[in-house]
């Protein structure tokens with residue numbers, strides 16, 4: 116009886132897909148997703164201690180995390196990886212290019228290489244990596260599919276390709292980069308070469324570009340969009356939200372902006 120009750124509880128939990136952006140921005144990115152049976156962290160750009168602390172403040176269980184996925188080798192996506200894995204041994208999934216470019220990860224006990232466009236199963240979740248245009252060795256975004264549906268994550272990309280649009284189609288929840296306001300970037304304090312890099316095709320998306328991507332992805336099943344990787348120098352949450360909102364064409368889609376300094380609420384999608 117006891118086992119039966121547990122299974123039933125697990126079934127019910129398995130119907131809810133939870134997503135929490137633990138922190139996002141140029142100083143560190145980390146995101147938690149779980150269907151109640153399998154839990155993943157995507158990127159480890161906060162310190163291990165801060166990642167665990169933020170999970171706890173949202174009532175999420177670090178001890179239940181099954182695997183870590185890394186999008187690319189930039190410091191704001193992996194600086195906490197080694198210590199996190201030391202705190203809780205778990206496999207780390209990344210592309211071969213990211214692995215080669217991140218010697219700090221070469222001593223991890225369990226590295227699993229992912230190939231773009233080849234879905235892989237982690238517990239009850241199906242994960243698929245897709246290529247993004249960014250100045251790293253082999254950067255990717257991810258889609259993650261559970262019984263309750265699919266979510267898509269794309270946080271470091273300088274331009275939107277057909278492949279990105281194709282992979283992000285049909286998601287119930289999207290985490291999309293809205294890095295900068297072009298006016299703030301041009302008038303801001305960054306040196307010219309850095310402005311060029313950020314605005315370039317292998318840099319980061321501007322609010323309007325994110326809006327246009329979103330417009331191409333609108334469908335009746337889309338429930339929530341979380342804007343991420345906002346620059347603290349070249350954007351504000353208000354500008355990002357105001358720049359993207361018109362592209363939702365009045366549809367009842369939740370729109371939120373993830374912050375650098377605190378975790379988002381836990382967004383829950385039920386079956």
Ligand SMILES: [Zn+2]
Pocket residue numbers: 187189249251271
């Ligand atoms: Zn990056």
Ligand SMILES: [Zn+2]
Pocket residue numbers: 140141144189191192270271344
């Ligand atoms: Zn980044």
